[in-house]
Amino acid sequence: MEIHRYEKLWFGLSLLLxxxxxxxxxxxxxxxGVQMVSDDGGTVEPSFSTINENExxxxxxxxxxxxxxxxxxxxxxxxxRFSFQPGTGSxxxxxxxxxxxxxxxxxxxxxxxxxxGTNANTMVIPGQIAEITVEFDELDSDEPKEYxxxxxxxxxxxxxxxxxxxxxxxxxxxxxDA
Amino acid sequence: MEVFANEYPDEAWVVRAALGSAFVALAIGGxxxxxxxxxxxxxxxxxxxxxxxxxxLTLHGVAMVLLFTIFFLVGFFQWAITDSLGRKSEDIxxxxxxxxxxxxxxxxxxxxILGGFVDSGSLSGxxxxxxxxxxxxxxAHPLYYMGLAVFIIGTWIAGFDWFRSWWxxxxxxxxxxxxxxxxxxxTTMLMWxxxxxxxxxxxxxFLIPWSLGIFDSVNSLLTRTxxxxxxxxxxxxxxxxxxxxxxxxxxxxxxxxxxxDPLARIVFVLFLVxxxxxxxxxxYVDPGIAEGFKFLAMTNTMFLLLPSLLTxxxxxxxxxxxARQRGGEGYFGWLTALPWGKPAFTGMTLAGLMFAAxxxxxxxxxxxxxxxxxxxxxxxxxxxxxxxxxxxxxSIMAATYWFLPKIxxxxxxxxxxxxxxxxxxxxxxxxxxxxxxxAGLAGVPRRTADPTYDQVIYDGAYGAIGELRFQIALxxxxxxxxxxxxxxxxxxxxxxxxxxxxxxxxxxPAPLSGPEQAPxxxxxxxLWTSIAVVxxxxxxxxxxxxxxxxxxxxxxxxxxxxxxxxxxxxxxSTIDIFVGVxx
Amino acid sequence: xxxxxxxxIALVLxxxxxxxxxxxxxxxxxxxxxxxxxxxxxxxxLLVGGAAALFAVPEELTPESV
Ligand code: HEM
Ligand SMILES: [Cu+2]
Ligand SMILES: [Cu+2]
Numbered sequence: 106m107e108i109h110r111y112e113k114l115w116f117g118l119s120l121l122l123x124x125x126x127x128x129x130x131x132x133x134x135x136x137x138g139v140q141m142v143s144d145d146g147g148t149v150e151p152s153f154s155t156i157n158e159n160e161x162x163x164x165x166x167x168x169x170x171x172x173x174x175x176x177x178x179x180x181x182x183x184x185x186r187f188s189f190q191p192g193t194g195s196x197x198x199x200x201x202x203x204x205x206x207x208x209x210x211x212x213x214x215x216x217x218x219x220x221x222g223t224n225a226n227t228m229v230i231p232g233q234i235a236e237i238t239v240e241f242d243e244l245d246s247d248e249p250k251e252y253x254x255x256x257x258x259x260x261x262x263x264x265x266x267x268x269x270x271x272x273x274x275x276x277x278x279x280x281x282d283a
Numbered sequence: 284m285e286v287f288a289n290e291y292p293d294e295a296w297v298v299r300a301a302l303g304s305a306f307v308a309l310a311i312g313g314x315x316x317x318x319x320x321x322x323x324x325x326x327x328x329x330x331x332x333x334x335x336x337x338x339x340l341t342l343h344g345v346a347m348v349l350l351f352t353i354f355f356l357v358g359f360f361q362w363a364i365t366d367s368l369g370r371k372s373e374d375i376x377x378x379x380x381x382x383x384x385x386x387x388x389x390x391x392x393x394x395x396i397l398g399g400f401v402d403s404g405s406l407s408g409x410x411x412x413x414x415x416x417x418x419x420x421x422x423a424h425p426l427y428y429m430g431l432a433v434f435i436i437g438t439w440i441a442g443f444d445w446f447r448s449w450w451x452x453x454x455x456x457x458x459x460x461x462x463x464x465x466x467x468x469x470t471t472m473l474m475w476x477x478x479x480x481x482x483x484x485x486x487x488x489f490l491i492p493w494s495l496g497i498f499d500s501v502n503s504l505l506t507r508t509x510x511x512x513x514x515x516x517x518x519x520x521x522x523x524x525x526x527x528x529x530x531x532x533x534x535x536x537x538x539x540x541x542x543x544d545p546l547a548r549i550v551f552v553l554f555l556v557x558x559x560x561x562x563x564x565x566x567y568v569d570p571g572i573a574e575g576f577k578f579l580a581m582t583n584t585m586f587l588l589l590p591s592l593l594t595x596x597x598x599x600x601x602x603x604x605x606a607r608q609r610g611g612e613g614y615f616g617w618l619t620a621l622p623w624g625k626p627a628f629t630g631m632t633l634a635g636l637m638f639a640a641x642x643x644x645x646x647x648x649x650x651x652x653x654x655x656x657x658x659x660x661x662x663x664x665x666x667x668x669x670x671x672x673x674x675x676x677x678s679i680m681a682a683t684y685w686f687l688p689k690i691x692x693x694x695x696x697x698x699x700x701x702x703x704x705x706x707x708x709x710x711x712x713x714x715x716x717x718x719x720x721x722a723g724l725a726g727v728p729r730r731t732a733d734p735t736y737d738q739v740i741y742d743g744a745y746g747a748i749g750e751l752r753f754q755i756a757l758x759x760x761x762x763x764x765x766x767x768x769x770x771x772x773x774x775x776x777x778x779x780x781x782x783x784x785x786x787x788x789x790x791x792p793a794p795l796s797g798p799e800q801a802p803x804x805x806x807x808x809x810l811w812t813s814i815a816v817v818x819x820x821x822x823x824x825x826x827x828x829x830x831x832x833x834x835x836x837x838x839x840x841x842x843x844x845x846x847x848x849x850x851x852x853x854x855x856s857t858i859d860i861f862v863g864v865x866x
Numbered sequence: 867x868x869x870x871x872x873x874x875i876a877l878v879l880x881x882x883x884x885x886x887x888x889x890x891x892x893x894x895x896x897x898x899x900x901x902x903x904x905x906x907x908x909x910x911x912l913l914v915g916g917a918a919a920l921f922a923v924p925e926e927l928t929p930e931s932v
Contacts (some may be wrong), residue, residue, distance in 0.1 A: 112546065112596065119592040123585045130581065130650050134574075139652045141567065143574040148834050151503075196738075214502060215418045217659055221726035221739050224655035228569045231420065231503045232835050235570035255741025257659035257728035259414055261421065262334035268736040387892045623873045624923055699923050701872065706916065713884040752892055753902075757887075 115197045146236030147170035151212050156183060161208045161234070169189065169197040181208040184229040188260055192254055192269025195276040199271060200279040203245040209235045217257035220271060228258065247275045286785045287366060293375045294365045295690045297382055301358030301585040302683070302690070304386060305351050306773065309676070312346035313766040316337045318335050320715070320759025323732060324752040336732035337401030337412045344415030345396060348671055350389050350433070355679050357385065358443050359524045360468045362690065364445045367464035368452045375480065377444050384437030391430030395423060402818060417490070418509060420503040425494040428486045435479050442472035460798040461806050463544055464791075466533060470551040471523040473812050474516060474558050479820065481512030489838070502828050502839035504571045512560035512823065519558045521671050525678045526550070528631060529598045531791055532685060536628040537621055539605025542795035545801035550597075552805060553590040556815045557583055560822035567651045568658050571714040571834055583822065584649045589840025591642065598635065604795065624865055626701025630681020631645070633709040637716075638674035641666055644720060659730070668718040677708050680769050687776060688785035696775040707765040715758025718751045724749040725751075872922035879916035883909050 108116075123257035126268045148160050156162050157217045164171050168191035170173045172179035180197055183190045191197050199205045199214040216229040220239070228234040244250055249272050274280075288295040318339050321327040331339060351691055351768055365372065372378045398409030411423035449461070461469075483505045492498050534541045542545065563580035603617055611620025622628050644666045647653055657663060681686065684701045688694050725741040725748060727734045741748045804810070831837055886909050923926055 108546075109543070111542070111600070115596045116593065119589055122592075123588055124583050126646065126650065127582055130652055133652045140576045141577060141651060142572050143571055143577075144833070145831065146570050148571065150835065151839070162671075174812070193738075198304045214420050217728070219659065219726070219728065222725075222742055224653075226565075226568055226655045226658050230570060232839050233504055233569075233571035248835070251738075253736060255726075255728050255736060255739060257730070258418075259337060259340075259421075262337060262412070262519075264335055264337070265733040268738045270738045270791045389917070589923050623877060624871075629873075629877070699920050702876065702923060703893070703917065703920050706876060706920075710880055710913075714887060717888065747894065750894065756890070 114180060124148060140238060142235055142237055143228050144233075146208055146210075146234035147233055149210055149214055150208070150233055151231035153183075153212050156212055159234075164212075165191070168195050168197055168204055169190040170197070170203070172282045173257060176200075176203045178205045179208065180205055182218065184209055184211045184256065184267075185261040186213050187256070187267040189218070189254060189256075189267070192271070193267070194269075196251065197254075198271035198274050198279075198281065199241055200281070201241060201276055203241050203271050204238060205241060208237045209237075214260050215258050216260050216267070217255070219255050219257045221253040221255055223252070226257075229256075238256055239252040241273050247277070249274050249278070286692050287362065287689040288785070289369060291365050294361060294372055294378070295451060295629050297372075297375075298362050298690045299377050300382055301354050301361065302525060304389070305358065305679075306355035306770070308346040308350035308354060308389075309766070310770060312343050312351060313763060315343035315346065317759060317763040319343060320756050323734060324756045325733070325735070326752075326756045328733070333732035335400060337414070337730075338396065338410075340730065341399070341412055341414050342393075342396050343357040346394065347676075348517075348521065349415060349431075350513060352671065352675060352679075353434075353438065353588040354385065356520065356524045357438065359368075359527070359692060360441070360445065360471075362686075363464040363468050363527065367419075367462040368448055370448060370452055372444065373451055373549045373847065377440065377447075380438045381444060382524070384440065386669045386745045388432070388434030388437060389428045391428075391433060392427050395427040395430070398424065409452065411668075416514070419490060419503055419506045419509070422494055425491055425741070428490045428494060432483065432486050432491070434481060438475065438479070442475065445469065445472060449625050450675070463547060463798065464502050464795070465525065466548055467523065467527050467530075467551050470555045470808060470811070471520065472802065473808060474523075474555045474815070475520055477812075477815060478513050478516035478520070478784050479558050481509045481559075483516075484514075485509035493838075498838050500838050502831065502835055502837060504569065505827070505837070507569070508563070508572075508827065508830060512559065512717050513562070514565060515562040515693070516558035518671065519554050521675045523551070523554065525634075525675050525827070527683045528678055529594065529635060530601075533598060533628065533631050534601035534605055534680060534793055536625060536631075536685065537602040538609040539601055539607075540792040542601040543796045543800075544794040544798045545796060545805065546593060546597050546800050547794075548798075548805045550590040550593050552811050553587070553593075555808075555811050556818065557587045557590075559815065560818045563822070563826065564623040564649060564651070564654075567654045569831060576822070579822050581649060581651045581796045583818070588642075588646070589650075595635075595639065601795075602632075618692070624698065624702070625684075626705050627681050627685035628696055629702060630684070630705030630708075631678050634677040634681065637669050637709070637712065641669035641674065641716075645670070657723055659728060660723035661719045661727045661729050661734075665719030665723060668712060670721065673708070673712045674714070677705060677712075680708070681705050681802025683773075687773075692785050693776070694785055695774055695782040700772050700775075704765050704768040704772065707761055707768065711758045711761030711765055713758070715762065718754035718758065722751045722755070727751075754823050872919045876916045876919040876923070879912050879919065883912045883916070886912065 113211065113225065140230055149156055165181040170180045172178055179259070180198060180199070183194055188194070206247060207218070209227060210233065211229045211231045215231065218229050218235065219226045225239045227237050229235055252271045254269040254271060260267065269282065318330060319336070322331065322336055327837065361378065392411065395409050395411040401407060409424045411427035413421045413423045417423060449469060489501050489506055493501050530541055530547050552725055561580050561584045563572060563577055564584045567577055606617035606620040609620045611617030644662070645777045648657060648663065648666060684695050727741060890905055893900060
């Protein structure tokens with residue numbers, strides 16, 4: 106088969122581009138430690154009673170992040186038609202300069218959990234517990250900082266109402282356990 | 284050669300009917316599109332309620348990407364098979380049967396979607412506000428799923444019909460190479476059989492029984508994964524007829540011929556092999572699927588860039604060749620020698636240009652870590668309006684100016700009007716597509732009747748949000764105007780105004796490097812299909828097994844029961860057999 | 867190079883419309899705000915120019931189907 110010189114060149118460059126893409130992402134995952142949503146969060150039967158018995162959800166008593174150790178915290182969120190609990194109504198509170206792991210699940214239909222304008226983003230699927238870890242930097246002032254959270258998957262009439270907030274609280278105003 | 288419509292009147296009837304159905308869907312979808320852009324940007328949101336927005340959106344999605352694209356495909360492929368093999372349909376009744384089934388299926392689903400607008404009377408309770416992705420446990424009326432099933436079975440019979448033509452031809456011409464257009468149709472259909480299996484299983488075994496009340500629950504992640512098993516390759520189903528136009532029609536319009544027949548075949552083989560084992564890239568942010576499986580899907584996806592990059596080369600090279608035949612000179616000067624006055628050529632070129640641009644946002648979507656930034660934002664909507672909404676839709680509309688005379692026997696009404704239409708679509712889509720991408724970066728979600736929230740302030744990285752909204756609405760209006768021009772053109776062409784008989788000869792010039800240069804193995808579609816099957820097994824068996832075993836069983840109702848006891852042995856013995864075959 | 871014909875002018879103006887509208891957003895990014903009214907009037911004139919150029923496109927070259 107005759108392949109033109111330019112065809113070969115183009116083919117080679119295309120392959121290079123592709124391998125380059127895969128390379129950078131592999132580096133991101135292995136070298137820089139960018140984490141994906143995976144199956145680490147485990148599963149739970151999609152009903153309120155079983156979700157509330159789950160260890161992570163049982164320990165979530167109010168809207169404040171639960172301290173684990175050092176600067177690590179956990180928040181368990183139930184996404185349901187058409188609110189986040191906690192998050193809608195009163196914001197989820199996390200301290201500044203912390204690593205917070207969110208556990209999110211749904212008792213009804215598929216939802217989304219997206220912290221607007223950041224790459225903290227996961228689907229929320231009934232039966233599955235999504236686990237994402239988010240790093241909150243130190244604040245530049247002593248005012249709390251707010252992030253919007255939206256449901257980005259259609260979940261029924263009323264979906265456009267489904268949103269919440271995360272509030273990053275300065276260390277000296279943090280009332281939760283530390 | 285005679286004009287197609289006169290040589291094959293029965294087949295031309297089916298082609299015209301299929302195109303007619305496609306354009307009805309396009310008209311309905313376009314009207315919904317206009318309502319959406321004005322509603323969700325807040326420019327005119329009193330026509331429908333927020334709740335009805337999702338009915339509108341379901342109709343838009345289904346009409347555009349399932350009905351418009353696929354009806355056009357079957358019509359165009361029927362022409363390609365009949366014309367390239369030079370033989371009538373083996374049994375025209377079968378041809379009419381599959382067309383009829385597709386119409387019936389569409390009608391069934393359409394009724395349930397339209398029922399969403401009606402709150403009382405005999406249609407109340409008949410609804411399908413589930414969007415075209417119908418993620419369970421959002422539930423539609425059973426007729427919605429049944430309609431989809433009937434529609435898909437119609438396409439399966441169409442594929443069988445085309446294979447039959449090829450088998451019959453082969454018997455009479457045992458020593459000849461498969462004609463290029465037939466090759467493209469058959470490889471595309473094989474890909475389609477593999478891909479549509481996923482959604483067929485989901486619909487027939489889970490969603491229909493569940494919506495009828497036979498099962499109480501479904502495994503949400505399982506049906507979602509089965510949907511995307513189909514949902515990614517379906518984009519190539521939209522794209523393949525367009526690639527056929529770019530390979531076959533564009534070089535001819537440019538005054539030349541296809542650069543390389545073998546390369547075109549390689550491209551279609553690559554699509555057959557790689558299209559399906561990539562669907563998990565739509566689930567990068569799904570819980571319940573391990574990172575490794577996502578990585579595998581990403582690797583396949585990245586390699587799938589290859590056939591499109593090769594296409595870019597071949598198509599541009601063929602066009603340049605055509606321009607030089609017409610007297611074009613210089614590094615870039617040849618561009619002025621192209622037939623820009625032909626709406627078919629100009630439209631397809633603009634569509635190709637936009638596809639190249641959209642390719643870049645696609646590469647971003649494909650990267651599994653950067654995908655987190657854009658997943659389910661308007662960015663994605665911008666991306667696919669430039670791909671399926673322009674590369675495919677604009678190419679289809681443009682090619683129709685060339686294609687219509689073949690199947691009706693009469694020239695189109697006016698090339699000026701055609702040019703105005705394709706240019707307007709291009710302008711409208713640059714505005715809408717680009718602004719959607721940027722709004723997505725600021726975090727504006729897709730699929731919502733109203734993206735303003737008390738709790739959220741968008742930080743427009745590039746341009747204020749108000750401005751982006753305005754651009755989206757303006758673009759949407761220009762696109763709708765372009766559609767009006769398109770339909771006006773169709774109507775005017777079908778009246779007697781300016782009636783001229785379609786020109787002859789009606790033929791496609793032979794490629795520069797012909798099929799004799801292509802190794803025989805390329806035509807061994809059995810081999811390529813087997814490789815595709817193996818790749819699919821590798822990428823899908825394990826994730827599906829873990830979704831079923833860990834995620835509550837086949838129906839999502841058996842948490843704590845060890846489903847592993849009956850599923851895992853089946854999986855491991857499949858793998859044993861597979862390893863045995865390979866070793 | 868030949869002088870551009872009406873089709874060429876229409877094509878160039880189509881690209882210009884887009885460039886002009888996007889350019890305003892880019893200017894906005896760097897802090898230069900231009901009132902929207904006169905700006906879009908300019909874009910509309912380009913659009914009308916493109917449409918006018920299309921009217922000069924001859925209808926009878928070769929049939930579309932060849
Ligand atoms: C008049 C032209 C069009 C306009 C104004 C338009 C407008 C829109 C808008 C604003 C959305 C986003 C809605 C949302 O996420 O809330 C949308 C979604 C969509 N559009 Fe279009 N569109 C047009 C043409 C097309 C074409 C030609 C196609 C494909 C052939 C297409 C396919 C889709 C699909 C698949 C969706 C996603 C539906 C979903 O999320 O379920 N559109 N369109
Ligand atoms: Cu929602
Ligand atoms: Cu995809």
